[in-house]
Amino acid sequence: QVQLVESGGGLVQAGGSLRLSCAASGIIFSINNMAWYRQAPGRQRERVGYITSGGYTSYADSVKGRFTISRDNAKDTVYLQMNSLKPEDTAVYYCNKAANPWAWGQGTQVTVSS
Numbered sequence: 001q002v003q004l005v006e007s008g009g010g011l012v013q014a015g016g017s018l019r020l021s022c023a024a025s026g027i028i029f030s031i032n033n034m035a036w037y038r039q040a041p042g043r044q045r046e047r048v049g050y051i052t053s054g055g056y057t058s059y060a061d062s063v064k065g066r067f068t069i070s071r072d073n074a075k076d077t078v079y080l081q082m083n084s085l086k087p088e089d090t091a092v093y094y095c096n097k098a099a100n101p102w103a104w105g106q107g108t109q110v111t112v113s114s
Helices: none
Strands: 003-007 010-013 018-025 034-039 046-051 057-059 067-072 077-082 091-097 108-113
Touching: 003 091, 018 034, 018 091, 018 108, 034 067, 034 077, 046 067, 046 077, 057 067, 077 091
Parallel strands: 010 108
Antiparallel strands: 003 018, 018 077, 034 046, 034 091, 046 057, 067 077, 091 108
């Protein structure tokens, strides 16, 4: 059974940074392309970026140059480094497969104050 546990969220001022972590279990983590998603109140969940099994990354235009995804296959963990945060980055952040996602974890709340 797949389990995804996101952590690292919090309240930060605009311009600040946060690093999110997502620990996966119940899967062969290293072979999966992983992604970070977010969902703001009243909006649909959107993908902010992904990392392939080989380490290639791609980002949504809204976060390009500010967010960085990395992974540690030895720890079955994917990370999201968020810099230069903006109030519009406020959302619940989730990790999952880059396509055909598994069941969602609980997510981690990120709130950016202006």
